[in-house]
Amino acid sequence: MQNTESSFELITVQSSPVVNFYSPSTDSVKEMAIRILAEVMKFRRTPKSHQPCGDEKCSHCSSYHLPKIIEAVEKNEPVTFVLPAFPGKSPNPRKVLGALPDHAERLSLAFLGNLCERIKEYYLPGIKIIICSDGRVFSDVVGMKESDVTAYQIELDNMIEEMSLNDISTFNLDDYYGGIDFVEMRDHLMDIYGKSVDSLKEKVKKGAKPGATPEELEANRMYCGITRFLFEDAVHPGQTKSRAAVQREARAKSYEVIRRSNAWTELIAEYFPQAVRLSIHPQVCGSKKLGIRLIANESWMTPWHGVAVETDEGFVLMKRFQAEDLGAKLVYSSNGRPSHFTLVKD
Numbered sequence: 198m199q200n201t202e203s204s205f206e207l208i209t210v211q212s213s214p215v216v217n218f219y220s221p222s223t224d225s226v227k228e229m230a231i232r233i234l235a236e237v238m239k240f241r242r243t244p245k246s247h248q249p250c251g252d253e254k255c256s257h258c259s260s261y262h263l264p265k266i267i268e269a270v271e272k273n274e275p276v277t278f279v280l281p282a283f284p285g286k287s288p289n290p291r292k293v294l295g296a297l298p299d300h301a302e303r304l305s306l307a308f309l310g311n312l313c314e315r316i317k318e319y320y321l322p323g324i325k326i327i328i329c330s331d332g333r334v335f336s337d338v339v340g341m342k343e344s345d346v347t348a349y350q351i352e353l354d355n356m357i358e359e360m361s362l363n364d365i366s367t368f369n370l371d372d373y374y375g376g377i378d379f380v381e382m383r384d385h386l387m388d389i390y391g392k393s394v395d396s397l398k399e400k401v402k403k404g405a406k407p408g409a410t411p412e413e414l415e416a417n418r419m420y421c422g423i424t425r426f427l428f429e430d431a432v433h434p435g436q437t438k439s440r441a442a443v444q445r446e447a448r449a450k451s452y453e454v455i456r457r458s459n460a461w462t463e464l465i466a467e468y469f470p471q472a473v474r475l476s477i478h479p480q481v482c483g484s485k486k487l488g489i490r491l492i493a494n495e496s497w498m499t500p501w502h503g504v505a506v507e508t509d510e511g512f513v514l515m516k517r518f519q520a521e522d523l524g525a526k527l528v529y530s531s532n533g534r535p536s537h538f539t540l541v542k543d
C-alpha cells in the first residue's frame with residue numbers, strides 16, 4: 198500500500214520572536230560580525246584528512262570573510278552569503294528519486310532557513326543566502342537534460358516560496374544571460390571567465406603533494422570528488438561501457454566540470470562582490486570559501502546525489518539503492534510524487 202506524506206511532519210520555517218538585536222550604540226561591530234560568522238561556522242564542512250582548528254572564532258578561518266561581514270554590520274544591513282549549489286538531480290536513477298527537488302531539498306532549504314532565523318534573533322537585519330544554482334553551467338558535461346535543469350530550477354523556487362523562506366533566493370546562468378540559448382550562455386561564460394585546462398591540471402597535481410596551498414588542496418579534492426560523482430552517475434543499468442572506460446571519461450570530464458565551476462565562481466564574485474562565499478565542498482582552515490553542510494547531521498552527501506531517509510534518529514541522506522537495500526519504504530508527497538524513504542515502523 199502506498200505511503201503518503203501524512204506520516205511525517207511537513208517542514209516549514211517559522212519566524213522566531215526577536216529577543217535581542219544589534220544596535221551600533223551598544224554592541225561592538227566586530228564582536229557582532231564574529232558572532233554571525235561563528236554561527237555559520239558551527240556547520241562548516243572540513244576534509245577528513247584535515248585537522249580542524251576546533252574553534253568557531255578561529256582568526257585564520259575568519260580573516261578572509263570577516264571584513265565583508267563587518268562592512269554589512271557597520272551599515273546595519275543584511276549580511277549576504279552566496280552558495281553555488283542545487284544544480285539539478287543526478288541522471289543516475291539508482292541514486293535519486295527523479296529529476297525534481299524532493300524532501301531531500303526541502304530538508305536542506307529548511308536547514309538554511311533556520312540558520313537565517315537563528316542569526317536574526319540577535320542581529321535583526323539577519324543574513325541573506327543566495328543559492329547560485331550551477332546546473333546550467335555544466336549540464337552538458339555531466340549528462341543532465343536541459344529540460345530537467347529548467348524544471349528543477351522552477352520547482353526549487355516554488356519550494357522556497359511555499360516554505361516562506363524570505364531570506365533565501367536563487368540566481369542562475371539563465372538570470373545572467375537571459376534571452377540566448379544555453380550553449381551560447383556557456384560559451385560566453387568560458388570566453389570571459391574560463392581558465393586553461395593545463396593550469397588546472399598543474400594545480401590538481403600540486404594539491405596531492407606535501408606543502409600544497411589551500412587552493413591547490415581544494416583543486417585536488419574537487420577533482421577526486423567530481424571524478425567519483427561522474428563515475429557513479431555513469432554506472433547505471435543500460436550503459437554498456439566497461440568500468441575502465443567510464444573511469445577514463447570521468448577523469449577527463451572532471452577537469453571540464455571544474456573549469457566551468459571555477460568560471461561560475463569568478464562570475465559570482467564579480468556580480469556579488471560583498472558576499473561571503475560558501476561551498477558544499479570541504480574547506481581547510483584559511484580558505485577563501487567556507488564549507489557548509491546542507492543538513493545539520495550529515496557529513497558528505499547532497500540532496501541531488503541522494504534521497505532523504507527517515508530514521509528513528511531523524512532524517513539522513515543516502516543513495517536511493519542504499520535505502521532500498523535497507524528495506525526502506527517509499528513515501529509520496531500530497532501531489533503524488535516520490536518524496537523520501539522511511540525506516541520508521543508504523
